[in-house]
Amino acid sequence: MPEGLKNMREVRCIICPIGCMVRIELENGEVRKISGNQCIRGREYAVEECLDPKRIVCSSILVSGGEWPLVSVRTSKPVSKEKLFLVMEEVRNAKVKAPVTTGDVLIRNVATTSVDIIATKDVPSR
Amino acid sequence: MADIVVIGAGPAGLAAAIAASEKGRKVTVLDRNQWLGGILPQCIHDGFGVLEKGVSLTGPEYAGQYIKKARERGVDIRSSTMVLELEAGKGKNRVRAIGPGGIMELRPRAIILATGCRERTRWAAMIPGTRPSGIYTAGVAQAMINLYNRAVGRKVVILGSGNVGLIMARRMTLEGAEVKGVVEIMPYATGLPRNVVQCLEDYNIPLHLSHTITNIKGRSRLTGITMAKVDKDMKPIQRTEMDVECDTLLLSLGLVPENELAKALGVEMDPLTGGPRVDQDMETSIDGVYACGNCLHVHDTVDMLTEEAALAGRSASSITIHRPEGARLIPGRNVSYVVPQWVHGPGKVIVSLRAKRPMESGAVLSIAGERKRLACAVPSTMIREEIEVTNDMLEGDMEADLIA
Numbered sequence: 001m002p003e004g005l006k007n008m009r010e011v012r013c014i015i016c017p018i019g020c021m022v023r024i025e026l027e028n029g030e031v032r033k034i035s036g037n038q039c040i041r042g043r044e045y046a047v048e049e050c051l052d053p054k055r056i057v058c059s060s061i062l063v064s065g066g067e068w069p070l071v072s073v074r075t076s077k078p079v080s081k082e083k084l085f086l087v088m089e090e091v092r093n094a095k096v097k098a099p100v101t102t103g104d105v106l107i108r109n110v111a112t113t114s115v116d117i118i119a120t121k122d123v124p125s126r
Numbered sequence: 127m128a129d130i131v132v133i134g135a136g137p138a139g140l141a142a143a144i145a146a147s148e149k150g151r152k153v154t155v156l157d158r159n160q161w162l163g164g165i166l167p168q169c170i171h172d173g174f175g176v177l178e179k180g181v182s183l184t185g186p187e188y189a190g191q192y193i194k195k196a197r198e199r200g201v202d203i204r205s206s207t208m209v210l211e212l213e214a215g216k217g218k219n220r221v222r223a224i225g226p227g228g229i230m231e232l233r234p235r236a237i238i239l240a241t242g243c244r245e246r247t248r249w250a251a252m253i254p255g256t257r258p259s260g261i262y263t264a265g266v267a268q269a270m271i272n273l274y275n276r277a278v279g280r281k282v283v284i285l286g287s288g289n290v291g292l293i294m295a296r297r298m299t300l301e302g303a304e305v306k307g308v309v310e311i312m313p314y315a316t317g318l319p320r321n322v323v324q325c326l327e328d329y330n331i332p333l334h335l336s337h338t339i340t341n342i343k344g345r346s347r348l349t350g351i352t353m354a355k356v357d358k359d360m361k362p363i364q365r366t367e368m369d370v371e372c373d374t375l376l377l378s379l380g381l382v383p384e385n386e387l388a389k390a391l392g393v394e395m396d397p398l399t400g401g402p403r404v405d406q407d408m409e410t411s412i413d414g415v416y417a418c419g420n421c422l423h424v425h426d427t428v429d430m431l432t433e434e435a436a437l438a439g440r441s442a443s444s445i446t447i448h449r450p451e452g453a454r455l456i457p458g459r460n461v462s463y464v465v466p467q468w469v470h471g472p473g474k475v476i477v478s479l480r481a482k483r484p485m486e487s488g489a490v491l492s493i494a495g496e497r498k499r500l501a502c503a504v505p506s507t508m509i510r511e512e513i514e515v516t517n518d519m520l521e522g523d524m525e526a527d528l529i530a
Contacts, residue, residue, distance in 0.1 A: 012323045015176060018507070019319030038501070055324065058171045058184055059300060060272055069275040072170035072186050081328065088300050102190055121167065121186035 022046035054078035066098030128154035136164020138419020139240035141432035145439030158208035163189030177429035246379035255342025279374025291378020296325035407441035458525035494524035
């Protein structure tokens with residue numbers, strides 16, 4: 001196998017529904033060349049996916065006294081893939097009181113990621 | 127009295143209503159659900175709005191922005207209101223509906239159908255076996271978990287690799303269930319590539335391509351399924367059967383446009399899309415009746431859907447005149463369907479179509495000789511391109527082809 005191909009990685013970009021296949025050449029843990037992406041965000045994603053993959057975590061939190069039993073939530077920023085289940089555990093154990101408004105911070109610094117859990121839906125009081 | 131009545135307050139209906147109100151029309155939106163936003167409130171994952179706004183929103187956030195905008199514009203939105211009957215054409219439009227205030231009758235200048243779609247069920251796939259509990263369509267399971275806080279099951283198999291199924295594979299895993307695999311009859315995933323990556327590969331959930339379910343077992347509750355490999359003709363191959371123990375089966379078999387009102391009204395339907403036939407203004411075969419969103423054809427992304435719906439809203443706002451039939455736009459080589467189905471005059475036309483078979487290394491879209499180069503053409507991703515239609519092109523039927 002030629003030297004250059006050893007550090008070739010292909011990453012399917014998940015930023016938007018197009019799903020470009022981005023090819024990345026790595027040398028000594030550093031990015032040398034990127035191709036296949038149709039936009040700048042694909043480039044950023046592919047680099048991060050190689051070095052430190054992150055995801056937005058979406059779930060829901062129990063609400064008492066609301067029009068709905070749950071409020072949908074997400075992390076305010078992407079979190080490290082390794083921490084997904086730690087984040088989920090905190091989310092599963094949380095409980096909030098209605099009313100909740102979109103954008104409300106429901107958990108600060110979730111699983112010590114320095115990212116917050118925010119509401120993505122309005123749940124008025126019953 | 128409303129100038130325009132929109133049926134359905136999902137993303138399509140709201141986008142059409144906003145666009146029409148921006149043209150100065152008085153708009154009433156009717157929806158039989160108690161809530162607004164259609165399916166979006168239960169789609170709590172992110173990825174909405176990336177193409178349109180450049181940010182990745184969750185379903186409830188995306189819907190929230192449209193609801194807010196519609197309210198700010200003074201659109202009259204009525205939930206818990208079900209349309210019972212429509213009459214349209216020859217300048218006499220009538221919408222009869224029932225809601226919290228009783229029966230109402232509206233006589234708008236134009237009607238926009240934005241009635242969405244439904245999920246295919248077990249009976250569409252004709253899966254043999256018993257009839258235990260524990261079998262859900264993926265969207266119903268999604269509503270139970272994300273809206274109503276109801277547990278669905280512990281050991282899950284998913285049939286069909288459509289987007290809702292992939293999203294639910296991740297959701298069930300995050301909620302602590304064991305997803306044993308996704309079974310797909312086609313040799314490729316039918317959902318978006320990004321969902322295969324972030325919903326299956328991230329969690330090491332197996333994707334069994336060219337496989338199907340040949341038996342369902344269990345008396346009161348599902349106890350397991352049998353899956354088998356399929357041949358080129360999608361027939362199960364003997365002696366490839368494998369039993370999988372599970373208490374839950376989610377079906378993600380695709381979506382079917384819902385057009386009971388449109389059919390009762392008598393608009394011409396396209397058997398390929400399952401939706402009404404429309405021209406480039408999204409007007410159906412009946413003057414003054416428009417269609418948009420997933421009742422017209424099933425979309426992959428809400429971004430493209432709301433863009434198309436806004437066009438329906440703008441068109442419905444202009445003075446309706448009877449348009450000539452013009453030229454038909456028909457699917458040709460490797461194209462499963464095309465929208466619009468006909469073009470009534472020259473100008474810019476946005477064409478939506480879907481490939482039959484994957485062409486991953488690029489394709490050329492050719493419409494009546496007008497050519498566009500595409501990065502790829504795969505069935506899971508709708509193709510949406512603007513073409514300039516000239517009078518010459520309108521001479522006969524226009525064929526849309528995807529050529530390697």
